[in-house]
Amino acid sequence: MTYKEQLDMNRIPQHIAIIMDGNGRWAKARGKRRGEGHIVGAQALHDTMMNASKLGVKYVTVYAFSTENWTRPDEEVNGLMALLFEKLDLSIFMDNDIRFCVIGDTDRLPEKVRERMHYCIAQSAGNQRGTLTVALSYSSKWELTQSAKRIAAMVQEGTMSVDDITDKTIDETLCTSFMPDPDLLIRTGGETRLSNYLLWQCAYTELYFCDTYWPEFDEEALCKAIYTYQQRERRFGKTSEQVAEENDNK
Numbered sequence: 001m002t003y004k005e006q007l008d009m010n011r012i013p014q015h016i017a018i019i020m021d022g023n024g025r026w027a028k029a030r031g032k033r034r035g036e037g038h039i040v041g042a043q044a045l046h047d048t049m050m051n052a053s054k055l056g057v058k059y060v061t062v063y064a065f066s067t068e069n070w071t072r073p074d075e076e077v078n079g080l081m082a083l084l085f086e087k088l089d090l091s092i093f094m095d096n097d098i099r100f101c102v103i104g105d106t107d108r109l110p111e112k113v114r115e116r117m118h119y120c121i122a123q124s125a126g127n128q129r130g131t132l133t134v135a136l137s138y139s140s141k142w143e144l145t146q147s148a149k150r151i152a153a154m155v156q157e158g159t160m161s162v163d164d165i166t167d168k169t170i171d172e173t174l175c176t177s178f179m180p181d182p183d184l185l186i187r188t189g190g191e192t193r194l195s196n197y198l199l200w201q202c203a204y205t206e207l208y209f210c211d212t213y214w215p216e217f218d219e220e221a222l223c224k225a226i227y228t229y230q231q232r233e234r235r236f237g238k239t240s241e242q243v244a245e246e247n248d249n250k
């Protein structure tokens with residue numbers, strides 16, 4: 001039986017975060033340039049967004065470019081920016097009723113990418129079926145630093161007192177304030193680290209690492225990740241017995 005056939009459709013994660021890693025190694029293993037890995041990786045993102053949406057996943061948040069990735073060779077960075085510009089196609093979002101969002105330090109992106117990005121964000125804002133958020137020039141340390149600055153400014157202006165700061169205040173000042181925390185985080189490409197991605201938001205997220213390089217991540221690979229997630233017990237600090245009792249009362 002396939003993983004797809006084994007899925008419990010009543011327990012599909014609401015939010016999946018993905019670290020799309022392994023494009024370069026996928027290309028190298030085939031004697032191709034790294035850029036070709038990114039091109040096939042963009043297709044894998046398109047397909048994954050469609051597959052997740054078909055399964056009923058409401059939010060997909062993908063790591064496409066980290067603040068650290070700016071330190072890669074100019075040729076690769078420029079190639080990635082050109083690919084981003086080319087692939088940002090509003091019709092994909094409109095035809096599939098998907099809202100497009102971006103998180104990250106987007107001021108650093110080239111102007112023409114920013115313009116097209118803002119156009120897609122604005123035009124797709126009312127779409128309901130699902131939300132694709134792309135993390136671009138993103139890192140958690142950057143995000144948490146700007147959150148701290150915003151909170152400090154509110155305290156300084158007198159619109160908030162120090163005692164009123166809670167974890168909710170931090171949630172609300174992060175770029176992800178419009179989405180629930182991820183239920184499942186998938187990292188492809190074999191590395192088992194978070195690389196500065198959604199550190200605060202993944203406090204209770206189920207982590208799933210697979211060796212598959214991102215360009216080869218297909219529907220069955222996605223279903224395997226979701227199936228694995230469904231075998232786990234999310235306890236949120238409680239005991240197994242408490243969790244079972246809560247489920248019985250549902």
Ligand code: IPE
Nearest residue numbers: 020021022023024025026064
């Ligand atoms: C992930 O693939 C995509 C980006 C970081 C832009 P990599 O480019 O990191 O591929 P590997 O890890 O070198 O194989």
Ligand code: IPE
Nearest residue numbers: 019020021063064065066195
């Ligand atoms: C993480 O991948 C960022 C993205 C997938 C966009 P990297 O390939 O940059 O991560 P490290 O440097 O190997 O941890």
Ligand code: MG
Nearest residue numbers: 021022023189
């Ligand atoms: Mg990598």
